[in-house]
Amino acid sequence: MDFTSIDFDQLFGSGGDTNPIMMLIWIIPIFIFVLYGQRIQLTVTSGEIKKGIKKLEEYKIKSRVELIDYVKKNMNPKDDPTKKIDRFLDYFTIMPVDMDPNGIVGKVRHIVRAREDYSREHVKSISPQTSKIELTKIQTLLEIATSLQMIYKVINHMFLTAKKQNNYPLILPLQMILPFILEEAEAMHKAIPTFKMGQPIGDGIGPMVVGKMMLDSKKESVAFQTILGETQYDQRKLLLLKAEGPGSTVGRPGDAVESILSKNKLDVIIMVDAALKMEGEDSATTAQGFGAAIGGIGTERFQIEDIATKNNIPIFAIVIKQSVKEAITLMTKDIADKADDVRSQIYEMIHDNTTPGQTVLLIGVGNTMGVPQ
């Protein structure tokens, strides 16, 4: 065959209106994309998701190993605790039915507290002589490892289901939520060394602010893992409330407020807490507002709001903004530097919103890891 005589202009259609090869070059990909477009997208997206799932698996395995090592090193158990810890990691919580929402908060509180109480007792059973502070740390490490295990299981399940059924629409929500999930999982993974060392975390800025104000005051336990102090400021009675440090706990501020109110008449409640910053906002900026500044599942907030409403007590809030990662890892310098500023904002708030002789309840909300009082 003489290849020198091929007319390229004619072959690629530049010389005429129709050309079979040129038509094929255009039409075949269109057919491929019409018939297999979703599968191609599924393959491309799967690669990215697989990388994310691999990271989640790595976090899950590492958190488990670190928890077991920490328990072996710090609890000195008689037997190997691995089997027990693996059983704890598989604990799950079935939330109450919400078809009839009447009384749902009480039910949620009961289930969550039962889970906390029983897991604390079960962890303690590994080595009964373990100190309370060490126990709170191990319980938090267990929560982290359990959460990472659950995240991995759910994401992997969604991915494998989509792959098994070659279902591209099913993989789309996964692709959308994965970056947020990875951010939280990474934050949890990076929080492990901080909890092991017992250092303050970003979420602990509320307890840190109030803890310092409590140092020279008379203190008493007012609810489970919750401490109340009393002092005077500018002729006002100042009641100071925070979780019992330096263990890793958030205490039970709802129960505490109920107990305080049974013995005192409160005129104002001020809550200081860490809050999640929005993208674009600077970390460690503060903001003042109204309402109960407290996160978590919502039961504590409900309890405080309920008491405040029934007794007509205004609630003021001061929040220190930070990212998810900053909130659960070692406190940053910017956040720690804000403590004095927040304290002066509190004094200003008390001065502006109360009169001499009134009683103010100041609550430092958050995990009090590494923050005594």
Added chain:
Amino acid sequence: MFSKEKIILAYTVEKCKKCNLERKRKYQEGDLLFAETSKCASCDGIAVIEKIFGETIES
């Protein structure tokens, strides 16, 4: 092109109750907020741990 690995170093800030002199040092195991640590370097006051925080460095 390649993201550098970030390392968080923990620091402790001690503050003298008497002269308010602040001293920043590396965190040591056992450091606890508001705990009295040592005598102040410039007066006879006692230094108290004021802050414990982390600073990120890129390696």
